[in-house]
Amino acid sequence: MTSLDEKFRKLGTDNAPGQEVRQNNNNAELPLTGESLPGIAVDFSHGDVDAFEPTPGAFEHFSEGVNIGGKRAYTEYRGDGKIRETLAASLGAFTGAPVASQRQLILTPGSQGALFLAMAATISAGDKVAIVQPDYFANRKVVEFLDAEMVPVQMNYLSGEQHAGLDLSQLEAGFKNGVKVFVFSNPNNPTGVIYSAEEIDAIAQLAARYGVTVIVDQLYSRLLYSNERYTHLRALPGAPENLITIMGPSKTESLSGYRLGVAFGSEKIINRMEKLQAIVSLRAGGYSQSVLQTWFAEPAGWMEERIRQHQAIRDDLLNLFSNIDGVAIRRPQAGSYLFPRLPALRLKEEEFVRILRHQAQVIVTPGSEFSPHATQSVRLNFSQDHQAAVKAVERMAELIERYRK
Amino acid sequence: MTSLDEKFRKLGTDNAPGQEVRQNNNNAELPLTGESLPGIAVDFSHGDVDAFEPTPGAFEHFSEGVNIGGKRAYTEYRGDGKIRETLAASLGAFTGAPVASQRQLILTPGSQGALFLAMAATISAGDKVAIVQPDYFANRKVVEFLDAEMVPVQMNYLSGEQHAGLDLSQLEAGFKNGVKVFVFSNPNNPTGVIYSAEEIDAIAQLAARYGVTVIVDQLYSRLLYSNERYTHLRALPGAPENLITIMGPSKTESLSGYRLGVAFGSEKIINRMEKLQAIVSLRAGGYSQSVLQTWFAEPAGWMEERIRQHQAIRDDLLNLFSNIDGVAIRRPQAGSYLFPRLPALRLKEEEFVRILRHQAQVIVTPGSEFSPHATQSVRLNFSQDHQAAVKAVERMAELIERYRK
Numbered sequence: 104m105t106s107l108d109e110k111f112r113k114l115g116t117d118n119a120p121g122q123e124v125r126q127n128n129n130n131a132e133l134p135l136t137g138e139s140l141p142g143i144a145v146d147f148s149h150g151d152v153d154a155f156e157p158t159p160g161a162f163e164h165f166s167e168g169v170n171i172g173g174k175r176a177y178t179e180y181r182g183d184g185k186i187r188e189t190l191a192a193s194l195g196a197f198t199g200a201p202v203a204s205q206r207q208l209i210l211t212p213g214s215q216g217a218l219f220l221a222m223a224a225t226i227s228a229g230d231k232v233a234i235v236q237p238d239y240f241a242n243r244k245v246v247e248f249l250d251a252e253m254v255p256v257q258m259n260y261l262s263g264e265q266h267a268g269l270d271l272s273q274l275e276a277g278f279k280n281g282v283k284v285f286v287f288s289n290p291n292n293p294t295g296v297i298y299s300a301e302e303i304d305a306i307a308q309l310a311a312r313y314g315v316t317v318i319v320d321q322l323y324s325r326l327l328y329s330n331e332r333y334t335h336l337r338a339l340p341g342a343p344e345n346l347i348t349i350m351g352p353s354k355t356e357s358l359s360g361y362r363l364g365v366a367f368g369s370e371k372i373i374n375r376m377e378k379l380q381a382i383v384s385l386r387a388g389g390y391s392q393s394v395l396q397t398w399f400a401e402p403a404g405w406m407e408e409r410i411r412q413h414q415a416i417r418d419d420l421l422n423l424f425s426n427i428d429g430v431a432i433r434r435p436q437a438g439s440y441l442f443p444r445l446p447a448l449r450l451k452e453e454e455f456v457r458i459l460r461h462q463a464q465v466i467v468t469p470g471s472e473f474s475p476h477a478t479q480s481v482r483l484n485f486s487q488d489h490q491a492a493v494k495a496v497e498r499m500a501e502l503i504e505r506y507r508k
Numbered sequence: 509m510t511s512l513d514e515k516f517r518k519l520g521t522d523n524a525p526g527q528e529v530r531q532n533n534n535n536a537e538l539p540l541t542g543e544s545l546p547g548i549a550v551d552f553s554h555g556d557v558d559a560f561e562p563t564p565g566a567f568e569h570f571s572e573g574v575n576i577g578g579k580r581a582y583t584e585y586r587g588d589g590k591i592r593e594t595l596a597a598s599l600g601a602f603t604g605a606p607v608a609s610q611r612q613l614i615l616t617p618g619s620q621g622a623l624f625l626a627m628a629a630t631i632s633a634g635d636k637v638a639i640v641q642p643d644y645f646a647n648r649k650v651v652e653f654l655d656a657e658m659v660p661v662q663m664n665y666l667s668g669e670q671h672a673g674l675d676l677s678q679l680e681a682g683f684k685n686g687v688k689v690f691v692f693s694n695p696n697n698p699t700g701v702i703y704s705a706e707e708i709d710a711i712a713q714l715a716a717r718y719g720v721t722v723i724v725d726q727l728y729s730r731l732l733y734s735n736e737r738y739t740h741l742r743a744l745p746g747a748p749e750n751l752i753t754i755m756g757p758s759k760t761e762s763l764s765g766y767r768l769g770v771a772f773g774s775e776k777i778i779n780r781m782e783k784l785q786a787i788v789s790l791r792a793g794g795y796s797q798s799v800l801q802t803w804f805a806e807p808a809g810w811m812e813e814r815i816r817q818h819q820a821i822r823d824d825l826l827n828l829f830s831n832i833d834g835v836a837i838r839r840p841q842a843g844s845y846l847f848p849r850l851p852a853l854r855l856k857e858e859e860f861v862r863i864l865r866h867q868a869q870v871i872v873t874p875g876s877e878f879s880p881h882a883t884q885s886v887r888l889n890f891s892q893d894h895q896a897a898v899k900a901v902e903r904m905a906e907l908i909e910r911y912r913k
Binding site: 106107111114115116119122149151152153156157162165166168169172173175176177179180212213215216218219223224225227228241244245248250359360361362374375377378379381382383384385386387388389390391 | 511512516519520521524527554556557558561562567570571573574577578580581582584585617618620621623624628629630632633646649650653655764765766767779780782783784786787788789790791792793794795796
């Protein structure tokens with residue numbers, strides 16, 4: 104079983120968010136300096152849905168789904184027709200191009216489910232797949248699972264504020280060289296940067312020119328900070344023919360516990376995704392599907408307030424990081440991730456991450472999950488209690504000083 | 509994209525349970541004889557969770573999960589540790605061999621999720637996989653998705669009542685010839701037969717002799733009729749080293765709307781399944797996991813009553829089918845499926861299935877989904893309102909007469 108052994112060795116999850124319990128917890132071997140720092144534990148590996156609660160009415164809709172009973176428990180694999188109808192209208196309005204509810208939309212168990220299905224429906228063994236560095240770690244892992252070949256494309260997010268910093272000439276070189284599928288997140292996970300209109304336009308043109316299928320994960324596109332502009336690839340006149348857009352209410356709307364996501368776009372790919380979902384997980388949880396009725400239907404002002412609160416946390420943490428000597432960080436334009444590059448430390452990244460947890464009760468995700476070139480960075484999901492997050496980053500700053508090279 | 513096109517063509521789901529809405533609904537072209545038969549519509553493609561309601565307390569546990577909040581929304585990928593602890597004890601007691609909660613158990617979105625992960629964690633492209641005919645249609649489809657090679661093994665379920673009828677010499681020939689993984693359901697879906705102790709023992713011995721990994725789907729093993737005996741492969745002294753057992757509360761317990769399943773067994777395979785789940789769907793819905801606390805903890809007498817009610821429906825429908833000239837049927841020993849082989853008709857199976865729906869408001873699943881040799885059979889999930897099911901099969905009998913060759 105060497106080949107499967109090798110494949111699953113590469114699919115490591117021990118450093119993935121939430122998996123800390125499965126790590127090596129033998130702290131005796133950690134090269135510790137000084138005492139532990141007291142404070143409220145903060146798990147920045149994912150958002151805190153106790154600090155930012157699920158959309159009002161979510162549970163009531165679930166409960167209504169249970170009352171509907173069998174009809175809601177056993178929907179089509181692609182999801183309940185009526186719910187798709189409502190959602191298609193909202194998603195069409197939000198992204199600026201119509202979505203045909205019966206042909207172009209599928210409901211999935213989380214946006215992770217959508218990403219897996221979209222990639223498995225378009226990528227064969229040996230295919231070349233362009234993946235941005237840094238980007239969401241599952242992109243690369245699905246490529247590995249599918250025995251496809253990853254073609255990395257750098258995003259120089261620290262080089263300016265006008266653009267995300269995607270290396271377009273590298274992207275074109277990859278496309279020229281036979282890339283079949285391009286997968287990227289916008290806003291980018293882990294940096295929170297938004298691709299500029301020029302970049303999205305260039306992606307559309309290159310995809311059309313080279314016949315590349317594009318999968319864009321727009322999970323955080325609703326949580327947009329003041330004065331930021333977002334370009335929806337699918338709404339461009341020159342949008343790629345084979346394009347799947349992924350969204351979901353797990354993050355900004357804190358509905359992760361209900362496991363809901365959506366994918367929409369090319370009818371042919373959506374059809375394949377449904378066939379695949381039939382053997383992967385059947386469908387998004389039937390009763391949970393009802394919760395999607397709260398999506399894009401939040402109470403007036405609710406989303407604005409949620410954005411305001413996140414922006415306030417972003418600004419405070421950004422300020423703290425900016426005051427640490429040697430930290431490089433770009434201000435996120437959307438979403439709730441910060442991706443500081445730390446100064447040189449006396450420790451390996453992995454050790455520092457473990458020490459942070461052990462001495463400061465602070466959990467972050469190592470940058471190596473997102474790019475082999477980001478081993479000096481860490482990701483923080485700052486959708487947390489505001490004060491606890493500030494205190495946690497203060498402790499982090501103290502430990503950076505303590506372990507600085 | 510020929511190769512993916514071809515793969516997804518074979519992964520058809522239009523005839524799968526619940527997908528009828530996506531079929532060709534142009535009934536004008538159907539070769540109809542006579543008038544429609546009035547009556548309450550019955551969808552035998554899956555159980556009716558309105559007729560047989562979810563386990564008492566299921567919703568309350570879900571609701572408790574929502575109240576727990578973030579800790580329950582974001583569990584380990586393999587599921588909440590405490591819930592796994594309780595479940596491991598129940599599953600160990602039920603199957604007759606201990607389950608280590610931290611190392612040998614994973615919670616999945618439905619037992620479909622467990623099946624996909626178990627197969628994808630053990631099967632490489634080109635591997636030979638033994639699949640029983642007839643058996644659950646997804647077994648074959650996952651083999652196709654993984655680009656593996658299916659080695660069919662016949663189950664002659666109509667040849668007697670002592671054994672399921674698995675062709676053991678065909679199984680051994682397959683194993684000798686390089687089969688790497690053997691996947692089967694017990695009780696068998698679609699026939700409801702149970703493998704005898706001798707058959708399970710033979711499977712264990714053959715798997716050990718040839719080093720074959722075994723995945724056994726025991727989804728219906730709790731719904732056992734009077735005087736039936738069930739042999740758990742994993743409890744045998746000679747159980748295969750690489751063995752995964754799959755169960756879930758979607759059927760007998762009617763919890764399908766919560767999307768819950770479990771897989772337990774070989775630590776190495778469970779580890780791989782978790783890595784894969786991290787990129788396929790992250791985890792079983794967090795709040796839903798709480799509902800597993802009702803599993804194997806039903807009120808006293810509840811399961812016995814549920815079995816009694818299903819047995820009564822089974823006996824009535826079996827009696828109706830036995831009285832139709834030319835029908836061959838075996839009495840199911842467990843679960844809620846009937847798999848009658850119909851007499852020769854003037855129509856193709858596919859047409860008769862559509863006519864049943866059109867003229868009698870009766871939905872059944874074509875036998876071709878389960879085996880290429882079962883095109884004269886149809887599957888009925890009789891977990892339905894008792895009287896409505898009886899009337900539906902009476903209408904079916906009338907149409908069989910009408911379209912008989």
